[in-house]
Amino acid sequence: MAHDSQAVAxxxxxxxHKPHGWRRWIFATNHKxxxxxxxxxxxxxxxxxxxMAMIIRAELFKPGLQFVDPQFFNSMTTMHALFMLFGAVMxxxxxxxxxxxxxxxxxxxMALPRLNNFSFWILPxxxxxxxxxLFVPGGGPASGWTMYPPLMLQTSEAFPMSIFAVxxxxxxxxxxxxxxxxxxxNMRAPGMTLLRMPLFVWSWLITAYLLIAVxxxxxxxxxMLLTDxxxxxxxxxxxxxxxxxxxxxIFWFFGHPEVYILILPAFGIISEIIxxxxxxxxxxxxxxxxxxxxxxFLSFIVWAxxxxxxxxxxxxxLFFMLSxxxxxxxxxxxxxxxxxxxxxxxxTFETPMLFAISFLFLFxxxxxxxxxxxxxxxxxxxxxxxxxxAHFHYVIVxxxxxxxxxxxxxxxxxxTGKMYDERLGKTHFWxxxxxxxxxxxxxxxxxxxxxxxxxxxxxxxxxxxxxxxSIGAFGFGLSQIxxxxxxxxxxxxxxxxxxxxxxxxxxxxxxxxxxAPHHTWEVPPSPEVVARGAEH
Amino acid sequence: xxxxxxxATLSAIVSMAALSPAAHAESGWHLLNMTQGVTDISxxxxxxxxxxxxxxxxxxxxxxxxxxxxxxxxxxxxxxxADTTMVxxxxxxxxxTVIPVxxxxxxxxxxxxxxxxxxxxxxxxxxxxxTGYQWGWQYDYLENGVVFFSRLSREADAARRxxxxxxxxxxxxxxxxxxxxxxxxxxTKVRLLVxxxxxxxxxxxxxxxxxxxxxxxYVNEIWFNIDADKAGTYxxxxxxxxxxxxxxxxxxxxxxPKDDFQNWLKTTAxxxxxxxxxxxxxxxxxxANAG
Numbered sequence: 059m060a061h062d063s064q065a066v067a068x069x070x071x072x073x074x075h076k077p078h079g080w081r082r083w084i085f086a087t088n089h090k091x092x093x094x095x096x097x098x099x100x101x102x103x104x105x106x107x108x109x110m111a112m113i114i115r116a117e118l119f120k121p122g123l124q125f126v127d128p129q130f131f132n133s134m135t136t137m138h139a140l141f142m143l144f145g146a147v148m149x150x151x152x153x154x155x156x157x158x159x160x161x162x163x164x165x166x167x168m169a170l171p172r173l174n175n176f177s178f179w180i181l182p183x184x185x186x187x188x189x190x191x192l193f194v195p196g197g198g199p200a201s202g203w204t205m206y207p208p209l210m211l212q213t214s215e216a217f218p219m220s221i222f223a224v225x226x227x228x229x230x231x232x233x234x235x236x237x238x239x240x241x242x243x244n245m246r247a248p249g250m251t252l253l254r255m256p257l258f259v260w261s262w263l264i265t266a267y268l269l270i271a272v273x274x275x276x277x278x279x280x281x282m283l284l285t286d287x288x289x290x291x292x293x294x295x296x297x298x299x300x301x302x303x304x305x306x307x308i309f310w311f312f313g314h315p316e317v318y319i320l321i322l323p324a325f326g327i328i329s330e331i332i333x334x335x336x337x338x339x340x341x342x343x344x345x346x347x348x349x350x351x352x353x354x355f356l357s358f359i360v361w362a363x364x365x366x367x368x369x370x371x372x373x374x375x376l377f378f379m380l381s382x383x384x385x386x387x388x389x390x391x392x393x394x395x396x397x398x399x400x401x402x403x404x405x406t407f408e409t410p411m412l413f414a415i416s417f418l419f420l421f422x423x424x425x426x427x428x429x430x431x432x433x434x435x436x437x438x439x440x441x442x443x444x445x446x447x448a449h450f451h452y453v454i455v456x457x458x459x460x461x462x463x464x465x466x467x468x469x470x471x472x473x474t475g476k477m478y479d480e481r482l483g484k485t486h487f488w489x490x491x492x493x494x495x496x497x498x499x500x501x502x503x504x505x506x507x508x509x510x511x512x513x514x515x516x517x518x519x520x521x522x523x524x525x526x527x528s529i530g531a532f533g534f535g536l537s538q539i540x541x542x543x544x545x546x547x548x549x550x551x552x553x554x555x556x557x558x559x560x561x562x563x564x565x566x567x568x569x570x571x572x573x574a575p576h577h578t579w580e581v582p583p584s585p586e587v588v589a590r591g592a593e594h
Numbered sequence: 595x596x597x598x599x600x601x602a603t604l605s606a607i608v609s610m611a612a613l614s615p616a617a618h619a620e621s622g623w624h625l626l627n628m629t630q631g632v633t634d635i636s637x638x639x640x641x642x643x644x645x646x647x648x649x650x651x652x653x654x655x656x657x658x659x660x661x662x663x664x665x666x667x668x669x670x671x672x673x674x675x676a677d678t679t680m681v682x683x684x685x686x687x688x689x690x691t692v693i694p695v696x697x698x699x700x701x702x703x704x705x706x707x708x709x710x711x712x713x714x715x716x717x718x719x720x721x722x723x724x725t726g727y728q729w730g731w732q733y734d735y736l737e738n739g740v741v742f743f744s745r746l747s748r749e750a751d752a753a754r755r756x757x758x759x760x761x762x763x764x765x766x767x768x769x770x771x772x773x774x775x776x777x778x779x780x781x782t783k784v785r786l787l788v789x790x791x792x793x794x795x796x797x798x799x800x801x802x803x804x805x806x807x808x809x810x811x812y813v814n815e816i817w818f819n820i821d822a823d824k825a826g827t828y829x830x831x832x833x834x835x836x837x838x839x840x841x842x843x844x845x846x847x848x849x850x851p852k853d854d855f856q857n858w859l860k861t862t863a864x865x866x867x868x869x870x871x872x873x874x875x876x877x878x879x880x881x882a883n884a885g
Contacts, residue, residue, distance in 0.1 A: 121769075122762040123754060129838045202835050208810060209793040209837055296811020302794060303809060336668075337676040345687055367796060368807045369814035372713045376706055383698045387691060393657060394690045400664040402677040407665075418661060426650035433701065435635075435708040436643045438805045439628055442796060442833040507625035508800040510833040513841035515754055517770045517829075518763050522622040562676075 076576045084179075087171035088576060089156045090473075092178050096153030097466070099181060101542065103145030104459075106189070108535050110138040115531035117514050118524050131514035132200035133192065133216075139203035143320065144227045145185050147454070150462045151323040152177075152234045155262050157473065159238065161567035161574060162256045164247025164583045169240040177233035184226035191216035191223075202512060204313070205280065207294040207305050211287050218288075221280045228273040235266035235273075242266075247566070249585035253347070254592035256565050257340065260347050261326030264354045268315045268322070271358075276312040279305060303368050310361035318357045321453060322350055324421075324461035325392060328414050330565070331468055332396055335411035336403030337562035342395040349388035349395075356385050366437045375434050382432040386425070393422055408560070409483030413464035416456055416491045424452030427502065442512075445505025451498045460490070463541065470545065471559035475573030476552030482544045489537035496530030565591045629800050632824035632849070636803030638708050646701060653697075715815045718785035722776070726788075726795030726808035726832065729839035733776050736787075740862050746842045747771040754842060770829040775846035779855035781822035788814040793837060799830035799847050807834055820849045 076082060076091075086092050113134050117125050126134070156174065160167055168174050191198040196214025199205065205220075213220065242263050246255070255263075282293040282305070292298025294305045325346075333340045340346060362370060362378040370378075396418055405411070427449040431437050440446060463486075471477050500523040505511075509520045516524065558568045569587055570578050583591075630640045668674040723734040730745040745751075750768050753760035762768045778784050788797050790808035798805040802818045830845040850858060 122758075122760075123756040127756070127838075128841065132835065132838065132840070200837075206794060206835075209835065212793065212837065296809075300811075302811065337670070338678055339681045341680065342682055342687055344682075365807075367805050368809065369812060372710065375709060375713075379705065379709075380702060383702060386698060387694050390694045391687070391691060394687075397657060397660050397664065398680070398683075398686070400661065400668065402674075402680055403664070403668045404670040404674045404676040405665060405668050406670045415661070415665070419658060422654065422657065426654060429650060430643070430646050433642055433646055433705045435639045435705060435712060435803075436646065438712075439639055439643065439800065439803055441805055442798075503626045506628045507622070508629070508830065510798075510831060510841075512835045515762075515769060515841050517831075518765075518768050519622040519625060521763070523625070 086175055086178075087167075089160050089168045089171070089174065090574065090576065092168075092171075092174050093153045093156030093158075094473075095178055096149045096156060099178075100146050100150035100153060100462075103141050103149065103185060105538070107138050107141035107146055108538065110134045110141065111531060112535050114138065115528040118516070119528040120525065121516055121518050121521055123515055126514065128514045129197055129200055132202075132512065133198035135512050136199050136202055137188070137192070140188060140224075141185070142454070143203065143316075144224075144231075145181075147320050147458050147462070148227075148231060149181060151262070151265070151319075152231075154258075154323065154327070154462070154465055154469075155234075155238055158469065158567065159241055159259055159262060160245070161472075161570065161578060162259055162565055163242065163245060163250055164566050164579045164588060165241060165245035166577065166580045168237050169245055170237045173233050174237050177230045177237065180226050180230040180233075184223045184230065187219050187226070188223035191219045194219070204306075204309055205283065206309075207283060207286065207302050210283055211295075218284065221284050224280050225277055228277050231269050232273050235269040238262055238266040239270070247579070247582040247585075247588050249588040250592070253344065254588070256326075256592075257329035257343070257346055257350075258323065258326035261322045261324075261329075261350055264350050265319050265322045268319050268354055268357065272312040272315040272319075275308060276316075279308040279312065282308075303365075306365050306368060307362065310364045311358070313364065314361040315354075315357040317450075317453075318353060320458050322354065324417070324458050325350060327461040327465045327468075328396060328417055331410050331414040331464055332399050333564070334468070334560050334562045335406055335408060335414075336400050337405075338399060338403040339564075340395065341398035341401075342391070345391055346395055349391045352388040353385060356381060356388070360385065363432060363437075366434050367441050379432055379434045383429070386429050386432075389425055393418065393425070404562075406561075408467075409478070409480060409487055410464045410468035412484065412487040412491075413460045413467065416487070417460045417464065420452055420456030420460070420491075420494070424449055424457055427452065440505060442510055443505035444501040444509045444511055447511045448498050448501035448505060451501070455498065456491070456494050460494075463490070466545070468560075469567070470548060471555030472567055472570070472572050472574055474549050474552065475555055475571075476548050477555045477559070478544050478548035478552060482540065482547070486537060486540045486544060489540070490534065493530050493533035493537055497527055497534050498530070500524075500526045500530075631801045631803050632820050632826070632828065633802055633818050634821075635708070635712050635818065636801060638711075639803045642705055642708060645704070649697060649701065712817075715785055715817050718783045718817050720779070720782060721785045721787060722778070723787045723789070724776075724797055724808065726790040726797065726836070726843075728792050728837050729832075729843040731776075731795075731797070731843065731845060733774075735859065738859055738863050740859060740866060742774045742862075742866075744772045744774045744776065744846070746844055747773060751842070767829065769842065770831065770844050770846070772844050772846045775827070775848040777848045777850060777855065777858055778820070779852045780820045780825050780849050781852060782855075783817055783819045785815060785817045788816065794834050795832045795836045795843070796834035797830075797845060798833045799828050799845055801828040801830075802847065805833060825849050825851050825854075 117131055194215040198216050199213050199220040201209040242259060285291040286293055286295055292300040294300045294302050329340050329346060360378060360382045363382045366375060431440055467483055504520055504523050509516055555572045557571050559572060566583055628640055628643050630637050721736045723736055725732040730743055732743050734741045750765055750771060752758060753762050753765055788806045788808045790810050795808040796805055797808055804816045804818055806814045806816045826849055828847045832840055832843040
């Protein structure tokens, strides 16, 4: 850091000063390098979690057990969730934060570069450990990603490994969040007031506070599982005066904010992309900020809607039903504002915009089923069925994952200095959007018809829609192979991209050359440049 | 190249699906919606479900309509010029905040009413204790001393094993049939006390619109009252992940007319008493041998 400030003092920017070879990555402190590592790691986890999903859908292609033992199937559903949530989506957000936040607020790097290195390098160890549980006696954790006791306590050798892996993931997230908060609070360019920040930065600031608030809660819950298993405590064991339902309350006090940790940065991404391709500032900027903040606040008081069937008092059920319904209001405001941003715009439909529009439609469908799930008496029918599986996959896949894809297509020219192949990008988009619906829409029918989630075999009346869903899954899985190919092709032989890669793009990152040099904003942008980027 | 390959694989999968023996007795294509069920509560829940569904459809048509209109009308390729002054409109923003609030209040009232009613477990006529265990159910008619276990039918249990060689689509009610169903009377407010011995399970029969977790150390209460003219067999299964054989612990409820139920209860109680009595002498020497 001392070196950097000296460089600035001399007005001397060592643009390409960087270590070479393996040291560049192992000892990385540059936000761009660490961001790249986070994104590659996330992609790798996405494909590993995807293979697990393919195993699940292959087994469910028809009734009867064809390929896997039920215990292995259960560990596949568990590991698929852990790999996708903690391995694919969350590291992708941190990777995007690493790359974009310093560029967007005019900072030379993240505030705490060594912490940044540490928070990334924890992850490969955490996921190697978790993956290895598949090969120990008794197999991987198989009690669902929610790890409900007493079932979780029946896990054999994989038990301590899984708990430790979750601890590591939590530690990594907390360190990453501290870095994001410190960076945003202290390193904005002069003139970049809080209400001038790009919405992606806002969404990440709020997400980071959520992470710091709830990750320790998860750590506490799993630590109590650990002591119940090894040290004869009975926090969650009824026979010793403990309470299995208390675990669920603690878990979901973490779990519901966690759900918004997965989706809030997506709101930020969509709020960057739609104005760019509508060539029009975001509609209702302040309302968007307040909507994200209200959603974050509400996320702390709705947790028990995941557990309406545990037998809560009437007053509790009513409270959690009403608080859950309230979330529809700020979420509605966001969807209306995005629609209003497109209204009277000048729209073009490049790949990032296509994914963003697909997000608008399909995330809204996930929101509708969420509203239905809030109605407690109806939830008694929906709970723990494929209707819930359809709901949360609609918000996570065409919600979070599509906005990650959109973000990568959007900023790829800035990162690599080259354009991806637009025709291939559009092919990737259409295949993804069609298959994601073939995959998940029929799961609404299956759930309403009474098919429970987390089962490897089912009654024969569920066969037809399961086949459709599995075909959608294979199609969706195969289409994703296009994505790394498109990126590889872009890096290898893409057309050079201009500094402002998109005609309508506003914001500080587009003031920098493409590709962004190794060190950027060593001299903060002038207040005029900052103001130009923040026209809303 | 890649795409052609992907498409070829896909068409192979599709043709495989078409050729595979999907020709089982009952087709599932028509199963799209929630059952209306056979109790007053289940019909009210179905009504709430359809109400919120149509509310979502109407909002969806309006919102998606606006988005599609924008995508068609405001295209740069059609010469659309962006109105960059349109960044904020307090009146519109207040309207689209207030209208959803009103819709939500309108939804919350009937939902809360139904909830209050289905939590009312007073004046039940029969109480049955339901205990989940890995992996089956035990039913205990508390007033009459009738107790039995209920497990996946033997036929399905054999067929579901990997490599069993049995075509499961040929088995009637595959994974939805048990050795001993729960027998209940129609037109009677039946109370279930739901608990578990080992891990958490959940008891659910869609036609009765009831789902309650069976939790060790907890006794949860639910009730149902099946319509007088809806005697019949209703099927469900465990819906809370409970370990390896979670998918294989079905629930079958046989609803009998009141008189038939009383007869069944009397016969079963008598035969269970007899069985218990005849087991006594058998049990004694076993203990003696062990000693």
